[in-house]
Amino acid sequence: MYTFYVFPKKFYNINSMFVFQSSSLQFLCTYNFDFNKFVYKGIPYINRFQETGIRSLENETSLNASDLHDNVFDHLIQQEGTKIAKWLNDDKKNDKLVLYGVLKKCKHNPDVLYFFRRHIEQRFNKQLWIAEENGEVVVKKVTENEYDMLMKKNNFHKNAVDNMLGFTHIFRLLVSLRKPIIGHNLLTDLMIMYHRFENPLPKSYNQFKKEIHNLFPTIFDTKCLTFNIKKDIPENKMWERNVLEVLYSYFKDGYGRHLVLNSPLIQLRNQPSHDQFHNAGWDSYCTGYIFIRMAHISAKNKCPTKTNFMSSELCASINHLKNCVNVIRCSVSHIKLDGNDPDSVRPPCLIIESVKDEPLDLLKV
Numbered sequence: 457m458y459t460f461y462v463f464p465k466k467f468y469n470i471n472s473m474f475v476f477q478s479s480s481l482q483f484l485c486t487y488n489f490d491f492n493k494f495v496y497k498g499i500p501y502i503n504r505f506q507e508t509g510i511r512s513l514e515n516e517t518s519l520n521a522s523d524l525h526d527n528v529f530d531h532l533i534q535q536e537g538t539k540i541a542k543w544l545n546d547d548k549k550n551d552k553l554v555l556y557g558v559l560k561k562c563k564h565n566p567d568v569l570y571f572f573r574r575h576i577e578q579r580f581n582k583q584l585w586i587a588e589e590n591g592e593v594v595v596k597k598v599t600e601n602e603y604d605m606l607m608k609k610n611n612f613h614k615n616a617v618d619n620m621l622g623f624t625h626i627f628r629l630l631v632s633l634r635k636p637i638i639g640h641n642l643l644t645d646l647m648i649m650y651h652r653f654e655n656p657l658p659k660s661y662n663q664f665k666k667e668i669h670n671l672f673p674t675i676f677d678t679k680c681l682t683f684n685i686k687k688d689i690p691e692n693k694m695w696e697r698n699v700l701e702v703l704y705s706y707f708k709d710g711y712g713r714h715l716v717l718n719s720p721l722i723q724l725r726n727q728p729s730h731d732q733f734h735n736a737g738w739d740s741y742c743t744g745y746i747f748i749r750m751a752h753i754s755a756k757n758k759c760p761t762k763t764n765f766m767s768s769e770l771c772a773s774i775n776h777l778k779n780c781v782n783v784i785r786c787s788v789s790h791i792k793l794d795g796n797d798p799d800s801v802r803p804p805c806l807i808i809e810s811v812k813d814e815p816l817d818l819l820k821v
Contacts, residue, residue, distance in 0.1 A: 457724065459737030461490065462623045463498020464652075467567040467616075468513065470506050487734040496564070500622035504655050510620060514613040528561055529568045533575060540576065540595055544583070551597045558593040569593075570616045586612075627653040636674040636771060640700050640743045643781050643791070646675075669779065669793045674771070678703070678743055679782035680790050681750045681774060688757055689715065701733050704742040707749040716756040718763045722748055750774075 464472040484491075502510070536555050543553045562569035573586045576595070582603040585596045587610075598606065627649065630637070639645050646668055651657045654671065658664045668675075682698040693711040695702055706712040713719060722745050732738035748770065755765045755773035771778075779793040787800040810816050 457737045457741045459735055460623060460626070461494045461498045462501050463494055464502075465498075465500040465564075465566055465620065467502075467510060467570075467620055470502065470509065483734075487732075500566070500620050501624045501627075501653060502620050502622075503624070503651070503653055507617060507621065507624075510617050511613075526565065526568055528565055529571060532558065532561070532568065532572050536572070537575070537579070540580070540584070543595075544580065544597070553595040554589075555593040555595060559588060559591060566616065566619060570612070573612055624653050631671050634673060636676060637672045638676050638678065638743055638747045640677070640739075640746075641679040641782050641784075642675075642677055643783060646781070665791070665793050673794075675779050675781065675793060676747060676771075676774065676777065677781045677790070678747050678750065680777050680780045681747065681754075683782075683789065684774070684777055685750050685753055688753065700739060700742055700746075701731075703746045704731075707746050712749060716753050718756070720748060720752060 464470075466472075536558060539555070540553065543550075547553075558572075559569070562572070576584055576586060582600045583597065585598045585603055585606050587594050587596065647657060647664075650664070650668060650671070654667070658667060678700075679698065682695075682703065686694065689711075693715070695706040695710070695712065703712075724741070728738075733742070751770035751774050752765065755770050756762070758773055759765075765773075779795075780790045781793060782790050787802055788798050789801075791797050808816065
């Protein structure tokens with residue numbers, strides 16, 4: 457079970473904006489969200505559009521680093537640039553200069569260190585190489601040939617892009633593995649993942665469905681599964697609400713644990729002392745847990761004599777729900793990512809009548 461804190465770091469003209477509601481922050485506080493870890497240690501990420509923009513900087517010769525409008529960068533150029541120039545002109549014995557504290561100043565500003573290196577590269581025209589050693593920035597005197605060889609082995613332009621990609625590497629690994637994606641009421645999650653790690657959201661709804669399906673060919677929404685298996689569960693043994701916390705408790709310790717025979721054992725290697733709902737890693741585990749339970753119930757109902765099921769058989773038993781994603785308060789119950797959305801079975805209008813001989817108050821309806 458893993459929880460990753462991700463944070464969109466600024467890089468040149470990439471500067472994400474946040475909009476918060478007080479209630480949202482209070483909600484996160486209630487469930488012990490670590491704001492310091494989010495900001496100080498959050499893993500960066502960019503989508504393909506942003507990646508293309510950063511990669512294009514490598515060949516941009518007219519780039520003006522002053523566009524950064526960053527006090528840390530200005531201070532580095534004035535103080536460290538002067539120090540480097542003096543060392544290069546006056547010190548003929550030492551081939552290495554340690555710039556103490558520079559890396560610490562740039563710890564939360566990856567673009568500052570990148571443009572500092574570019575500034576030194578342009579100012580001293582391949583006479584110097586900047587590296588990181590033992591937690592400090594080190595400047596070394598090199599020949600032009602040595603500089604070119606070092607760039608081939610350790611291109612700081614490409615390193616900057618790789619560092620900014622951060623968690624996007626994990627996202628792309630998930631895409632490449634083509635594994636089933638399991639979520640609970642996950643339409644918003646899919647939109648956020650696509651926008652943050654792949655590309656800006658398409659303007660067309662149908663194009664969005666196509667793009668998501670190309671990335672993740674197999675998606676299961678446990679919210680849709682709950683509506684499907686309700687018909688196989690006695691009313692007196694039904695869960696109270698189909699929210700994740702209630703469903704997890706139902707399938708772990710309630711009636712749902714043994715609705716059918718040979719229910720598989722699902723157990724964490726390192727079980728936490730208490731449930732941690734609204735923690736991303738814990739919620740993901742709970743979603744996977746109820747998915748296995750519901751898929752097993754479906755498989756068992758279709759093959760009552762079979763005792764053990766492979767993962768592929770569990771997924772096959774609910775194949776008719778593959779790529780169905782729940783939607784709330786809409787004319788349809790779900791959307792179909794790999795085909796046409798279902799026809800609406802909901803009434804075109806809702807008629808409300810007063811049980812008393814008095815007019816209805818629309819504000820109370």
